[in-house]
Amino acid sequence: MAEFLGIDVGSISTNLALINEKGEVLHQVYLRTEGQPIEAIKKGMAEMKQNISLDSIQVRGVGTTGSGRVLAGTVVGADVVKNEITSQAIATLHINPQVRTIFEIGGQDSKIIILQNGIVVDFGMNTICAAGTGSFLDQQAYRLRIPIEEFGNYALQSTNPVRIAGRCTVFAESDMIHKQQLGYEKKDIIAGLCEALVRNYLNNVAKGKKICPPIFFQGGVASNSGIRKSFEKELGVKVTVPEYHKVMGAIGAALLAKEEIENTGKETSFRGFELVDKEYRTQGFECDGCPNHCEVVEIFIEDELIARWGDRCGKWSLTYSQVG
Amino acid sequence: MGNLKIGIPQALLYYEYFPLWKNFLESLGAEVIISGPTTKEILDLGVKSAISEICFPVKVFYGHVMSLKDRVDYLFIPRMVCVEKGAYFCPKFLGLPDMVKSSLSSLPPLIEPTIDIRKSATSFKNSFLAVGKLISNNSKKIYQSFYEAQKSFHLYLQSKENELNPEIININQQYSTKLLQNNMKNPLNIALLGHSYLVYDAFINLNLISKLKKTKINVLTAEMVRKQDIERKLKRLHKPIFWTLSKKIVGSAFYFLEKRIDGIIHLTSFECGEDSMIGELIRQESLKYPTVAYTEFVFDEHTGEAGIDTRTEAFLDMIIRRKRYESNHT
Known part of the structure; x- marks a missing residue:
């Protein structure tokens, strides 16, 4: 058998997906990055190792994606390192080639991808501000003492959402506190927050984009049924949350690895599941070669230097940070 | 009075006028730093x-002023108001010279000619002649330096066009001869448009030009489009644009759209009012032109x-996969 592994290292979560030659998902792992991407990757790999029988599996290719894709690619020995837009789109089209619009809301960024005839024709990402992404919802759930998993259900119970200013997370928070002080119910405030986030998304990330159904909603925040409902209410069309919405990036990376291996006939450079037992280490220094003072990072396996980057001029770089 | 050290911050209009300023000041014997x-x-x-607002x-300009101010006798910060009707x-x-003077202390004296052809058609020349008097007593030499600097500046601008125009001609040929069917082998033509102080400042735009060139992309910029082409394209707007620098960006964007190059990336500054207006004009x-990718x-x-790497x-x-799809379906 030939399997392909995809790893999506985001700011908040690290996801893994193992697919077979037909592109079916054999196993998925979703866990929190907690600011330690290498640890998260190792943990994810260990969990996957436990749940599959290694004897019947042969990983023929590995792809990485997400904001930590270059680091992840270096750590596991990836065959392809791809951006999140392409990975998400590839995974969605694999599941349903008819999809025209993807809403993807993750931990610290959100995107919209417009598809036509099975290819990406336009996309948008949030610009300077992370308003309305998963981290903010996490923070508010914590402040309201509600587990994030329950957030959506609270919103669904509301019949009278309160209007919350969603333009900026700082203002949204003060607005929510103000509404709490006035005595509004938790569920109405939470529902109001969901609506504010959707408004903000549609007015910023999706600004000027033509949104056509079918629409897929994916990323960690798609687990929040309150947000999905607000999207449907605002747009007046059905919004589908696919089964593997949390690991779509990882599935896309795996599919891209499959495409790469099949096109080139290369052997995979995957370091194998043994890497969970290896010691990884990073260290940094500030280069004083010029006034830019770049912060250079070095990655070691055991004591062997495997990569170095972070400099603008390239005099320290040991791996090519890929564009395209 | 030779060897005056005149500092020019490498920011903002440096990217438009530096050769003119440098030639003029140097031919009068000043040292340009x-x-x-x-x-x-x-x-x-x-x-x-x-100031934070x-x-x-x-x-960025302020940073350049700060790094220069203790090394020079004068800072050259012209007040550019109007250079065309x-x-x-x-x-x-x-307000640039005023802004700098009012918010930074211990500055060397500023050379701040006002260039505003609305006041008089000769404002451009006169302001240079006045600057010249600060450096030299020889009126004839000042005149001569100005005309020569102006002449070589025009040649410089033309050479930017001429040197780069062949690439544009190349695009037309590629399209007309249907070479694009084998597009994976051909370089992609992508225009980077925006204020020159963003497009050509590699630190600010995080090395975008060299990153694109590394992936064998043919990078096009507004400087490669002839002025008359820009003016012609702008005629289609209901209302003329009244910002000199933005005219160039919008006109060249329209030009590249019509040439149906592969993509246009518009580089903007977060707080820039001009950019927020013209960005919308270009987007609309x-x-x-659905075959031209725009971002x-x-x-x-x-x-x-x-963030920039991911978007790039x-x-x-998106462009490569679309072209692959198109070549498989035609």
Whole structure:
């Protein structure tokens, strides 16, 4: 058998997906990055190792994606390192080639991808501000003492959402506190927050984009049924949350690895599941070669230097940070 | 009076007029000192010393002023108001010398000629002649230096066009001969449009030009489009644009859209009023050309390399995969 592994290292979560030659998902792992991407990757790999029988599996290719894709690619020995837009789109089209619009809301960024005839024709990402992404919802759930998993259900119970200013997370928070002080119910405030986030998304990330159904909603925040409902209410069309919405990036990376291996006939450079037992280490220094003072990072396996980057001029770089 | 050290910050209009300024000042015997390319240190200095409400490019300018001010006898900061009929510079350029003087202390004296052809057609020349008098007593030499600097500046502008125009001609040929069917082998043609102080400042735009060139992309810029082509394209607007620098950006965007190049990336500054207006104009026009991919990158002092890399990569993937699809289906 030939399997392909995809790893999506985001700011908040690290996801893994193992697919077979037909592109079916054999196993998925979703866990929190907690600011330690290498640890998260190792943990994810260990969990996957436990749940599959290694004897019947042969990983023929590995792809990485997400904001930590270059680091992840270096750590596991990836065959392809791809951006999140392409990975998400590839995974969605694999599941349903008819999809025209993807809403993807993750931990610290959100995107919209417009598809036509099975290819990406336009996309948008949030610009300077992370308003309305998963981290903010996490923070508010914590402040309201509600587990994030329950957030959506609270919103669904509301019949009278309160209007919350969603333009900026700082203002949204003060607005929510103000509404709490006035005595509004938790569920109405939470529902109001969901609506504010959707408004903000549609007015910023999706600004000027033509949104056509079918629409897929994916990323960690798609687990929040309150947000999905607000999207449907605002747009007046059905919004589908696919089964593997949390690991779509990882599935896309795996599919891209499959495409790469099949096109080139290369052997995979995957370091194998043994890497969970290896010691990884990073260290940094500030280069004083010029006034830019770049912060250079070095990655070691055991004591062997495997990569170095972070400099603008390239005099320290040991791996090519890929564009395209 | 020779050997006066005159400092020119390598920011803002440096990217438009530097050859003119340098030739003029040097031929009169002054020593021109530039602040050099933007660095992290310069950016930090700028963000720290400029007022917080001002736009990002002006903050960068402040950083360059700070890094120059103790090394020169004069700082050259012209007040550019108007150089053509019906169009002006952004109000921040109009007030640039005042802004710098009022918010920075211990500055060397400023050379701040006002260039405003609305007041008199000879304002451009006169302001240079007045500057010349600060450096030299020889009126004849000042005249001569001005005319020669102006002549070589026009040649410089033309050479930018001529040198680069063959690439544009090349695009037309590629399209007409259907070479694109084998597009994976051909370089992609992508235009980087925006204010020259964003497009050509590699520190601010995180090395975008060299990153694109590394992936064998043919990078096109507004400087490669002839002025008459820009003016012609702008005629289709209901209302003329009255910002000199934005005219160039919009006109060349329309030009490249009509040439149906592969993609346009519009580089903008977060707090820039002009950019927010013309960005929308270009975006709306781009909708009429569905085969030309269009995107906008926003820059400010917090812009990280990861975000720009992701957007660039996704943008290129989109174009490459679309072309692959098209060549498989025609």
